[in-house]
Amino acid sequence: MSTIEKALQKNKALKKETSDKSTLEAAQEKAQQIAADNENNSTSNAKQVDQAPSAKNEYVQDNVIVQQDSTTEESETSFYSNNMSKEKFIPLTHIQKEGFVSNIGRHTINEEYRAIKRKVLSNAFGPLSKTLTNANIVMVTSPNPNEGKTFTAINLALSIALEQDKTVLLVDADVLRPSVMKTIDQPFESGLMEYLLGEVDDLGDVIHHTSLDTLRIIPAGKSHHLSTELLASEKMLESVSEFANRYPDRVVIIDSPPLLGINETAILANLAGQAVVVVQEGKTSLNRLSQAVDHLNPDMAKGFVINKAKKSASDSAGYYGYYYGHDE
Numbered sequence: 001m002s003t004i005e006k007a008l009q010k011n012k013a014l015k016k017e018t019s020d021k022s023t024l025e026a027a028q029e030k031a032q033q034i035a036a037d038n039e040n041n042s043t044s045n046a047k048q049v050d051q052a053p054s055a056k057n058e059y060v061q062d063n064v065i066v067q068q069d070s071t072t073e074e075s076e077t078s079f080y081s082n083n084m085s086k087e088k089f090i091p092l093t094h095i096q097k098e099g100f101v102s103n104i105g106r107h108t109i110n111e112e113y114r115a116i117k118r119k120v121l122s123n124a125f126g127p128l129s130k131t132l133t134n135a136n137i138v139m140v141t142s143p144n145p146n147e148g149k150t151f152t153a154i155n156l157a158l159s160i161a162l163e164q165d166k167t168v169l170l171v172d173a174d175v176l177r178p179s180v181m182k183t184i185d186q187p188f189e190s191g192l193m194e195y196l197l198g199e200v201d202d203l204g205d206v207i208h209h210t211s212l213d214t215l216r217i218i219p220a221g222k223s224h225h226l227s228t229e230l231l232a233s234e235k236m237l238e239s240v241s242e243f244a245n246r247y248p249d250r251v252v253i254i255d256s257p258p259l260l261g262i263n264e265t266a267i268l269a270n271l272a273g274q275a276v277v278v279v280q281e282g283k284t285s286l287n288r289l290s291q292a293v294d295h296l297n298p299d300m301a302k303g304f305v306i307n308k309a310k311k312s313a314s315d316s317a318g319y320y321g322y323y324y325g326h327d328e
Contacts, residue, residue, distance in 0.1 A: 123274055134272055137271065141259050144284060147284070149255065174255050191221030275296050
């Protein structure tokens, strides 16, 4: 058991449990019901996909190599039919020189995120996935702003996208301070908020392809004063359930707002099965970290990434001390 885990458990023991169900817990139950309904319909949906030659994918599940047809591209093409005619593209080659995970050469950051993604993938597709709701949906957050969560979310998405048998959807849900497009040096684009507001009819119209065939991005879009209500809406629940259940090889990375002082994060915590909490070294006290973790769904798998301070202006942030666990 890690030092972080022991300290958090000690802090948690000092607090009283409450038995009243919150509105967020009710939202979680609704999300679970939608996920169950989608799972029941998955067989009939799969039959609607056009028959075509497809590559074979393998992944580890319950310590057994499972081989299956990869239908992600076919399913997405047919389901988001309008998107293919308006395809949007985000180049990523330029960020390989800026301290991000790269598929060219060997880099220390690649190894650091390889260790993190192994834990995430194990929980998403291994034995633990049966105990989690939406195990393949991973929210990346932090106790406070500016602790490195967006950098972590992007690199985790890039690292998983380099797998041979996985696809990744990176969603910027930090709708108050969108950072994904800015961090990868891309202009503002309509995104999640426009879809939830009904200004964009087809979800496929806000899914952007990238120079990595296995990575797609949904920007946050514009800020809105009803962002909390929109993220808690039936439309958002249905979208997340679709992300979680339609594509068996997909991991969804959600760049979420900070945990403290922002209502939207607690809503997202009830939609995801895993949480990666980024903590900047020397910035967040143990008490504040404990308060932040209390905003997460207790049934989630939780990971902690300690973000080291930059040594110089040219150095990228480093990550170490990763612990991943699941509350019993």
